[in-house]
Amino acid sequence: NAGVTQTPKFQVLKTGQSMTLQCAQDMNHNSMYWYRQDPGMGLRLIYYSASEGTTDKGEVPNGYNVSRLNKREFSLRLESAAPSQTSVYFCASSESWYRTDTQYFGPGTRLTVL
Amino acid sequence: DQQVKQNSPSLSVQEGRISILNCDYTNSMFDYFLWYKKYPAEGPTFLISISSIKDKNEDGRFTVFLNKSAKHLSLHIVPSQPGDSAVYFCAASAAGNQFYFGTGTSLTVIP
Numbered sequence: 001n002a003g004v005t006q007t008p009k010f011q012v013l014k015t016g017q018s019m020t021l022q023c024a025q026d027m028n029h030n031s032m033y034w035y036r037q038d039p040g041m042g043l044r045l046i047y048y049s050a051s052e053g054t055t056d057k058g059e060v061p062n063g064y065n066v067s068r069l070n071k072r073e074f075s076l077r078l079e080s081a082a083p084s085q086t087s088v089y090f091c092a093s094s095e096s097w098y099r100t101d102t103q104y105f106g107p108g109t110r111l112t113v114l
Numbered sequence: 115d116q117q118v119k120q121n122s123p124s125l126s127v128q129e130g131r132i133s134i135l136n137c138d139y140t141n142s143m144f145d146y147f148l149w150y151k152k153y154p155a156e157g158p159t160f161l162i163s164i165s166s167i168k169d170k171n172e173d174g175r176f177t178v179f180l181n182k183s184a185k186h187l188s189l190h191i192v193p194s195q196p197g198d199s200a201v202y203f204c205a206a207s208a209a210g211n212q213f214y215f216g217t218g219t220s221l222t223v224i225p
Contacts, residue, residue: 004157042118042203042215043158058212090157099146099211105157 002026004106006091012112013081021076021109023091029104031097032074033058034066036087037108043090049074050097081113117141118206120216128224133191135219137204140185144206148213149178149189152201161202162189194223 007022025032034046035058045058049068063085065077074093078085089109094101119138127133135149145166150158164171164178164187171178177190191198201220205213 040217042116042120042217043205044215045212048212059214092157097211099207099213100163102160103213105159107155107157 006106025093029093118216143208
């Protein structure tokens with residue numbers, strides 16, 4: 001039981017390049033999330049998927065797109081990376097979107113955009 | 115604008131003593147609060163929660179206190195252990211379910 005896995009662990013991009021961050025969970029959870037963590041800012045919600053087939057914007061969605069590929073997988077895409085997107089990205093999942101359901105986090109992807 | 119603030123970036127405590135981590139919020143609509151713990155190179159893990167209908171919640175060595183009038187919550191760890199050394203995040207939500215996180219406090223428990 002791996003929980004929430006994220007790939008890659010580290011990535012360096014040049015400005016304008018694109019990439020997709022992958023996330024998968026094996027807990028049969030309905031809801032999945034993407035957060036970013038920046039120094040002095042805490043974790044901020046980028047996008048979430050309350051259930052398979054739905055996605056919604058969070059607090060900081062600009063510059064990102066997401067795909068809920070199936071119940072297990074939720075990917076985050078940067079179409080044209082910018083230095084402001086240098087951050088640590090965390091994927092999380094929970095039984096449901098209801099806030100009392102515990103969110104389980106992956107280990108994070110450290111992204112640097114030059 | 116940061117709605118959830120942790121004004122102490124770091125805290126050092128002797129093993130066996132009490133650790134008190136503080137969190138302030140500005141949005142009076144927040145009514146559900148969480149604490150997460152994070153070790154380096156790992157994702158945050160859930161620690162304890164509290165609803166605004168309560169002012170205290172305990173789970174073993176961890177107790178969270180909520181002061182709604184002051185818009186303040188605190189996490190008490192008693193007794194502190196070296197394995198508690200980590201970054202602690204508080205988070206808050208209103209009815210919309212999205213959580214807003216503080217910037218974290220790095221706790222070091224000295225053996």
